[in-house]
Amino acid sequence: xxxxxxxxxxxxxVQGALAAGVRFFAxxxxxxxxxxxxxxxxxLPGRGGIFMQMEDEIASMGAIIGASCTGTxxxxxxxxxxxxxxxxxxxxAAVAEIxxxxxxxxxxxxxxxxxxxxxxxxxxxxxxxxxxxHPVIVIAPYTAREAYRETGRAVNxxxxxxxxxxxxxxxxxxxxxxxxxxxxxxxxxxINRKGPDPDSTFLxxxxxEDGVPPFANFGTGYRYxxxxxxxxxxxxxxxxxxxxxxxxxxxxxxxxxxxxDIARTQFVEVDDADILxxxxxxxxxxxxxxxxxxxxxxxxxGMVRPVTVWPFPDEDIRKAAAGKKAVIVPEMxxxxxxxxxxxxxxxxxxxxxxxxxxxxxxxxxxxxxLIEDIQ
Amino acid sequence: MGELHEKYLRMNKMPHIWCAGCGNGxxxxxxxxxxxxxxxxxxxxxAVSGIGCSGRITGYLDFNTIHTTHGRALAFATGxxxxxxxxxxxxxxxxxxxxxxxxxxxxxxxxxxxxMTAVIFNNxxxxxxxxxxxxxxxxxxxxxxxxxxxxxxDFDIAQLCIGAGATYVxxxxxxxxxxxxxxxxxGAEHPGFSVIEVxxxxxxxxxxxxNFESPAQMLLWQKExxxxxxxxxxxxxxxxxxxxxxxxxxxxxxxxxxxxxxxxVIQAANEEKQP
Amino acid sequence: xGKKRFNVTVDRTxxxxxxxxxxxxxxxxxxxxHDDKAVVSAPERCTGCRQCELLCPDFCITxxxxxxxxxx
Ligand SMILES: Cc1ncc(C[n+]2csc(CCOP(=O)(O)OP(=O)(O)O)c2C)c(N)n1
Ligand code: SF4
Ligand code: SF4
Ligand code: SF4
Ligand SMILES: [Mg+2]
Numbered sequence: 001x002x003x004x005x006x007x008x009x010x011x012x013x014v015q016g017a018l019a020a021g022v023r024f025f026a027x028x029x030x031x032x033x034x035x036x037x038x039x040x041x042x043x044l045p046g047r048g049g050i051f052m053q054m055e056d057e058i059a060s061m062g063a064i065i066g067a068s069c070t071g072t073x074x075x076x077x078x079x080x081x082x083x084x085x086x087x088x089x090x091x092x093a094a095v096a097e098i099x100x101x102x103x104x105x106x107x108x109x110x111x112x113x114x115x116x117x118x119x120x121x122x123x124x125x126x127x128x129x130x131x132x133x134h135p136v137i138v139i140a141p142y143t144a145r146e147a148y149r150e151t152g153r154a155v156n157x158x159x160x161x162x163x164x165x166x167x168x169x170x171x172x173x174x175x176x177x178x179x180x181x182x183x184x185x186x187x188x189x190x191i192n193r194k195g196p197d198p199d200s201t202f203l204x205x206x207x208x209e210d211g212v213p214p215f216a217n218f219g220t221g222y223r224y225x226x227x228x229x230x231x232x233x234x235x236x237x238x239x240x241x242x243x244x245x246x247x248x249x250x251x252x253x254x255x256x257x258x259x260x261d262i263a264r265t266q267f268v269e270v271d272d273a274d275i276l277x278x279x280x281x282x283x284x285x286x287x288x289x290x291x292x293x294x295x296x297x298x299x300x301x302g303m304v305r306p307v308t309v310w311p312f313p314d315e316d317i318r319k320a321a322a323g324k325k326a327v328i329v330p331e332m333x334x335x336x337x338x339x340x341x342x343x344x345x346x347x348x349x350x351x352x353x354x355x356x357x358x359x360x361x362x363x364x365x366x367x368x369x370l371i372e373d374i375q
Numbered sequence: 376m377g378e379l380h381e382k383y384l385r386m387n388k389m390p391h392i393w394c395a396g397c398g399n400g401x402x403x404x405x406x407x408x409x410x411x412x413x414x415x416x417x418x419x420x421x422a423v424s425g426i427g428c429s430g431r432i433t434g435y436l437d438f439n440t441i442h443t444t445h446g447r448a449l450a451f452a453t454g455x456x457x458x459x460x461x462x463x464x465x466x467x468x469x470x471x472x473x474x475x476x477x478x479x480x481x482x483x484x485x486x487x488x489x490x491m492t493a494v495i496f497n498n499x500x501x502x503x504x505x506x507x508x509x510x511x512x513x514x515x516x517x518x519x520x521x522x523x524x525x526x527x528x529d530f531d532i533a534q535l536c537i538g539a540g541a542t543y544v545x546x547x548x549x550x551x552x553x554x555x556x557x558x559x560x561x562g563a564e565h566p567g568f569s570v571i572e573v574x575x576x577x578x579x580x581x582x583x584x585x586n587f588e589s590p591a592q593m594l595l596w597q598k599e600x601x602x603x604x605x606x607x608x609x610x611x612x613x614x615x616x617x618x619x620x621x622x623x624x625x626x627x628x629x630x631x632x633x634x635x636x637x638x639x640v641i642q643a644a645n646e647e648k649q650p
Numbered sequence: 651x652g653k654k655r656f657n658v659t660v661d662r663t664x665x666x667x668x669x670x671x672x673x674x675x676x677x678x679x680x681x682x683x684h685d686d687k688a689v690v691s692a693p694e695r696c697t698g699c700r701q702c703e704l705l706c707p708d709f710c711i712t713x714x715x716x717x718x719x720x721x722x
Contacts, residue, residue, distance in 0.1 A: 024458055046644035050457045050637065055483040059450035062443065062480075066423075066454025069441060070462075074454065092444055218439040219459050221418050225434055227442040236388070236434060376661065376709045389664070390708060396668030400707030552704040578668075591673030594705065 004181045009173035010077075012144040012180065013103050014039040016151035017075050019188035022101070023049035024074040026063035028056050028082060031115045032171040033105035036077035057082035061089035064100045068093075069226065071193075071217030073155055077103035080113060080122060083129070090164050091130025092228045095251060097162035097205070097213065099193055101154045106170040106281075108359050117359030118171035120281060123336040126166045127310045133248065135255045137161070137262055138310035140168040140280045142288075144178040145186065150264075150307065152188030157262060159193040161254060162212055168309060170332070172282040172361055196222060204235035205247065211254035255311055264307040265316040269295060273302030274325040275371055278317060278341050280306050283330050283362050290367040301371055309337070317344045326374050330354035330362045383407040383417070385437050392431060396590025398549035398575030402496060403432055405552045406465075409559035413463075421462045423452040425477060427469035427503045428577070429496035446477030449484045449493065456491050460634050463563065464491040471501045471509040474530050478510075485539035488567045489633035494559065495532055495570065498577040506580030517584040536570040537625045543569035544625040549576060550597035551621060561623065567632045574601065574619065655716040656696040660688045665710045671702040 007015070014036055025040035027033075041051045050067075054060040057078050064074035078086065083104045093100050106122045108114035126138045139154050141147040147169065154165040196202040196214045204224045206213045213233075216222035229237035230244050238244060255262065268291055270276065279287040284305045294301045304320045306313045321327050321341075327349050329338040338353040345351060354370050356362045380386070384407065393399045410420065420438040424430040426445035433440035439462070443451040448466050456464045473481050473495045484493070500518065501507040508518035508525045511532060515524045533546045543565035547555035555573060562569035576582060576593035587593045604622040607615055658679055660671075667686035677695040680688045680702070688710070702711045 024454065026454065042644075045637075045641045046648050052453070052457065054450065054453075055479050058447060059453070059480055059483070062447040062450025063454035063457075065443075066441075066451035066456075067458040069439075069451075069455055070459040072458040074458075088444055089447065218421055218441075218455060219419065219462050223417060223437055223439055225440045225442070227434070228444060229442065376664075377703075377712050380709050390666075393707065395666035395707075396670055397707055400709070401705055404704065404707075404709060550705070589673070590668045590707075591670050594670065594674070 004179055006177055007144045007148070007180045008035065008175055008177045009141070009144045009147040009169055010035040010105065010175065011039055012147035013077070013151040013167060013169065014043060016148035016188055017101065017155055018043055018047065019148075020073065020152040020155035021190040021192075022073045022075050022155055023047065024052070024064065024067040024072045025049070025076065026052040026054050026060040026067070026074070027076045027078065028054055028060050030079045030082045032107055032174045033077045033079045033103065035174070036103055036105070040075070057085040058089060061086040061102070065089060065093050065098050068098045068100050069218045071220075073099070073159065075101045075103065075155070077105065079105050079107045080109040081111070083122060083125065087129040090136070091132060091134055093164040094130065094134035094136060095132075095230070096226050096228055097215075097251065098164075098226070099158040099162055099215070101151070101158050101165050101167065103151065103167040103169060105174040106168065114359045116171065118282060118332060118361060119359070120170060120283065120332040120336070122168070123309070123331070123333065126168055133252055135163050135252050136310060137163055137165045137255065137308065138168050139165065139264075139307060140309045141173065141307065142281055142284045142305065143180075144173070144176065145180045145182070146307070147173065148180065148182070149186045149188060156189065156191040159191050160212070161258060161262070162193065162215060163255065168281065170282050203233050205231060205233040207233060207250060211250055211257050259311055262308055262311065263313055263316070265313045266305040266307060267320060268303040268305070270302040270304060270320045272300055274300045275302075275328065275374060276321055276324045276326070277301065277303045277328045277330065277367065278306075278337070279303065279330050280309050280337065283332055286362050286364045287330060287367055290364040290371070293364065294368060294371065299371070299375070312340045312344070314344050317341060321345045321349050324349050327351045328354055328367065328370060328374075330367055332356055332362060379407055379411055383410060383437055384435050388435050391435055393428060394579045396578045397428070398498060398577070399429055399432065399496060401549040401552055402494070402555065402573055402575060403435065405555040406494065406559055407436070408556045409563065412556065412560050413563055415463050419462055421452070421455050421464045422467065423448045423455065423464065424467040425469065425472035427472050427501070429467055429469040429502070430472065432467050446472050446475070447480060448472065449477065449480040452491055453484065453489060456489055457634070460490075465563070466491055466493045468493065468495050469502065470495065470497040470499060470511040470532070474510045474532055474535065481536070482539035484568055485536050485541035485570070487633045488540065488542055488630050490566055490568065492559070492562045492569045492571065495572045496575050497532055497572055498575045498581060500577050500581040502577045502580050506584060532572045533570070533624050536572075540630065541570045541625070542567035542627045542630050544572075545570070545623045546572045546574065546619065546621050548574040548597040548601050548621060550594045551601060554621065558623065565626065566628070567630065654698060656693065656698045657714045657716050658690045658693045658696050658702070659712050660690055661710045662687055664708050666708050668707065670705050670707065671711060674701050674705055676701065
């Protein structure tokens, strides 16, 4: 492969999605995600796809779910205010188990906030935005190269596990243009959802060994019902407590069941480190740089970077943090991921939060300062 | 129940959940009669609904069915139609569903003119949530959220859709069930976005609170207040006071269907790809 | 040729006693029983207009034309 391109994170997301077979995009313009819509508008019509500018983000989310019902891989992209509007339909996709991908390029909030400034304030919202217990996968790339590969992976995971997958970007990653050299490992494969077995009767929400029912695309001869009401394996509403409990456990637990396939965590100089930084997204770029320079100075510092941020990589963090002097969690918010880290290390290692909420990226120097203070 | 019901309904889901005398069942009957007349293959029909008593219709229809979120049925339907244009797409909504929470989606669907048929169950009330007033409840009516009478002016759904650019707009009632079937057939055959507003009745959450003693009385009201559009044209305006027109209200073939128009986008994109 | 005859039936198990058929049958074919459910009391008056079939919200009513035999 080894092909070099100048790509922004937003462009890279589009390229990755197209490589994974996405043929439908519906969205509503919002900074700093707009370039994603622009690129899909240019790319899709010539590839047998459809680009739709909808009347708002609620409609965009509805339209991609509808498109997915026919078997079309579908994506939307937005930022904070639009992401908030999408929550009800994201919950729908989660419980009705409709594959789809939402790219959220975070900006400073709440409300209109600072439209052109980065933030990591949606970390918890990506996990808990819709009401009710629900499954979701969230992936946070930190370079354009990774945005390409991970958006492709997001599409594939949503197909394989019938779950909405959120690609969590931020303003810096979205707009930063980088020279990207694709290598063989960046190749995005196309994975399609599992269809019904023609030799047995089709149960739309069948209990299968892998926890993922087969999906019959609309218009392929299987006439069945999809609803956001809690349903039994036939797909029709039920309020039988036994059935309700059974299906909701399966729907939520299928993520845990496949954690090994879904998880991706990067470890940088962790083993002999006595101070560990846990960071994701663009803040992890600064963290990476801080680790690199401190190592040059002979300081034992390492980094763990969740690429798949939800499900949260409990085991990876617990193991990496074991025996360390301290864990530092820098975030462009008032402390969201740090709560997860604290939960996981459960008091065995001191955890320090480093927060910045002035609309600017945490610098490597700030991290160095804190690390030096602790040491 | 007859052959038609057995052919188009999920018989194991019968009887339906609607209250005694509710207009929803009559509309469902008129709809499957229309499908039978249209001769569509059941596998090639997608039925999409919102949330409300009316939205429950998709659970009973033996097609590709999806019961979506409140107000958003048209958004889901748009994704279905665009990605599988071969499917005949019908969208069922209540009055609150279509013109309150989903009003924005309705006007934009009208403007786009994607080939789908919307059937709006206008019972002038929020049935499912227990009788709150809706944007189509007339003035001085009683509702659980208007114990002293409604004050808000009401929407005329059909006129709203005509104004927003729908290319086929009709109004029927649950009383005029034969006419309703005709209108659904014509709407489905129309190449573009069609809207059938159905004046119907909720005996439980509207009727009882507003001096209708029985479902039959509410049907009688429809019979007496629905005036054929052709006839209404010849009537003096004051005679139409408090009445509404029924039948085909608007039809245009001048505006291109959305996917037809999108074909130009595809062509332009393909031409650009050529060296 | 005699007058057309029709067989009118009500599925009592699914009738919700709404009274619509009783109110709208132009020939007063229906009455109600102790549960207010519809009863076909005067089928011989039926003209086959099918208003009852169309308006019954629960699809309880079927109207079938009776085949005339040669000897009536
Ligand atoms: C986002 C959201 N808001 C509110 C509701 C509650 N709700 C359910 S149905 C309904 C109104 C139903 O009225 P209408 O659309 O007229 O349908 P009908 O029941 O009369 O057929 C409302 C407000 C909901 N389900 N979702
Ligand atoms: S509440 Fe009203 S609209 Fe809903 S089923 Fe009952 S009668 Fe029909
Ligand atoms: S078909 Fe007409 S006349 Fe006969 S029972 Fe029904 S409504 Fe009455
Ligand atoms: S219309 Fe149907 S449900 Fe109503 S009383 Fe007659 S048979 Fe029963
Ligand atoms: Mg209503």
